[in-house]
Amino acid sequence: MSKYNFDQEIDRKYTNSFKWDNPLYEGRDMLPMPVADMDFRIADELIETLKNINDHGVLGYSLVPKTLKLAYQKKIKESFDWDTKLEWQVWIPGIVPGLTKACSTFVSSIQSILTPIPVYHPFHLVSKWVDRPLLTFNMVEKEERWVYDFIEFEEQLKKNPGVFLFCNPHNPGGTVFTNDEISRIIFLCKKYDCMILSDEIHADLQLQTSLKHICIGKHLPMDFPAITFFATSKTYNTAGMGGAMAIIPNSNIREEYIKSIQGVFPMLSRHSIEIMHTSLTMNNEWVENLLIYLRNNHELLISFINQVNGLKMFRLDATYLAWIQYDADILGDFQQRLFNNGLHVLRGDQFLGQNFIRMNIACTQKSLEKALWIIKKTVDETH
């Protein structure tokens, strides 16, 4: 039996939690399922790491030790069978700032940024942040999966975007891309000479055991302009700690990128460095049990949702972020109605997807059951 109990209810209120202490909830009993962090206690090894730092009591500037670099290199090889070199690694405080800086550095003022939609909101917001036009193409449903519309993708590539933002696996919708899909993406980006920025933060969170995450970088020529972003923070629930890593095989791109982040990004904290190190070197027990728990939550959710008239959801290949379509003719403004009944999920519009909600199921089964009860109540009130 596992020593970890993911059923443990942990009160996160009054901890400055972005998720639980949202000012919108003031004076209300609200079940929050928006932003992507998990309600679970982190692994014992990580708690121990934090305790050791606290006991030592010195928090000066820190460097990324070679042991961490080697640990990430080994992880990428063992989990994704990609041989990378240590000098390709660039350490950054987070993937979102890393993507943003890459867009401002590599997209010229006359070029645009290309992303599929719906997508994790910074992928489209970045166009405003760095003042470059946005090009989008649609994800469409095919055999109960959200996949690229490759015709639209190519049409947009013809407009010469500076970068293509690849969310791999995809958030929201949870798509794990197949070999064939990855090959098509590479073929098209090569054909139109478009740089690829691949965000692989959800790579470990595979809900379907039969599928395997494919790093796009593994299949690109070394000199191709591409950056692959990795982080341990989603997998180990340490998102508030910061810390991520970019793999940049092309030395010119790497040098330009390093130059662009100097004096802009802060150094990584000792906490962040040691948390990443422990995450990558401890045994897998916590993650294995987490995945079992998330898979159970996912089963519970999907079997419930697809019985409700007006709601539809495809299986998530990966991530803990359910993407649920609703029929607005039947259910009206469903997100708002759920909110009124005490369940906060994100509105699909935030990801440029209409008539969807995105629901974070990395919570205790008890919380999930409460959420399903609120969904049922809200649907029942419709008729």
Ligand SMILES: Cc1ncc(COP(=O)(O)O)c(C=O)c1O
């Ligand atoms: C696809 C994706 N990328 C990046 C992030 C956040 O990364 P970071 O906290 O390292 O900026 C998230 C968080 O939800 C995400 O879903």
